[in-house]
Amino acid sequence: MWKGKDIIDEEPKVKIMFFLVVPPLLPILFPVFFISDRISKRKETIRNREEEQKKNELKAKIGLRPDENYMCFSHMGGAGVIKCADCGYEEKITSFTHGSYSCTIGRQCPNCYAFVVEYNESEKYHCFGDAEEDFVCRKCGTIIRKKEEAISKGNDDPLFCPKCHSARLHYHMIYIT
Template sequence: MNIFTYIIIYLLICALIITFIPAVRNQWKDFIINPTSYSYKDKRLAIKIFISLLLIVMIIMFFILTPLLLPLLIKYDRKNRKREKTDIKDDNLYFWRMGGLGQIQCLNCSYQEEILSFIHGLNTSSTGLQCQSCGQFHSIKDWQDNKHLYCGCGGILEREMPVFCPECKSKKIQYNMSFIA
């Protein structure tokens, strides 16, 4: 269930509550069954009362149901995000599986390099990316996910792809973190 399903359920509950409030229901039923007994002003007043009560109950239900549904929505969102990341069942090393600043070592050719995965301060952050063509590692300050960046060689800098050795292009990499923030 996504957030729109919860909103629809919420609106249906509000509509049902309004429908079954006896004072409003009886007045509305009388108005529908015998509309000629009401003058034009009475009809407008009945409609205004009905809409006002509908809005009041919806606002009250919002304040009652929001604290009840919010933990469910947050739990659902976290569950989906975790599922996206954990569905990958390979042994490759990804930037999002690493943290901080550390050293990678290729298990095939013993290549070593100090790289930055992700560190942050109060108002700034630095993110590590790897060129998918030449394998060079880059550190970008205050990077945003929606920006596509390119290496000097013309390759795309990527964070979501597996980290590979710049020398032999092997994906058998080991990461030893030395600093985290």
């Protein structure tokens, strides 16, 4: 016997059940969906306010006004020039570049604020490998963090001027990869 016939025979029963059961439930279901949507929007608004408050607290801590933004390597790409708005310090930096077998990732030393580059070579394109050695600042010798932690975790730390330690930096990209 053909099994498709059973499905065809069941279809009118399903349609009848749907039209008998769903309409009486609409006055109950609509407010539930409406309220759950309002709750999720409210939670999102609260979450956005908390994130904005945290950002403003960080900005105040590093000496910026709420309308000013700070630079960080995770929001820049390629190579370019970073300039301090307070003292005029300029330096060519690499924030992130990649090639077919290697990557360069910009870092800032937490001790001397020097801009340094982490080189990573891999056998696979864009694969960061299992490097275990620490990344060391070339100017002061400070151990920044383990290499793969520096690569795999986004670095949203504010950048500071190596000369005057201001967070009022501007970045002009020269090239992007």
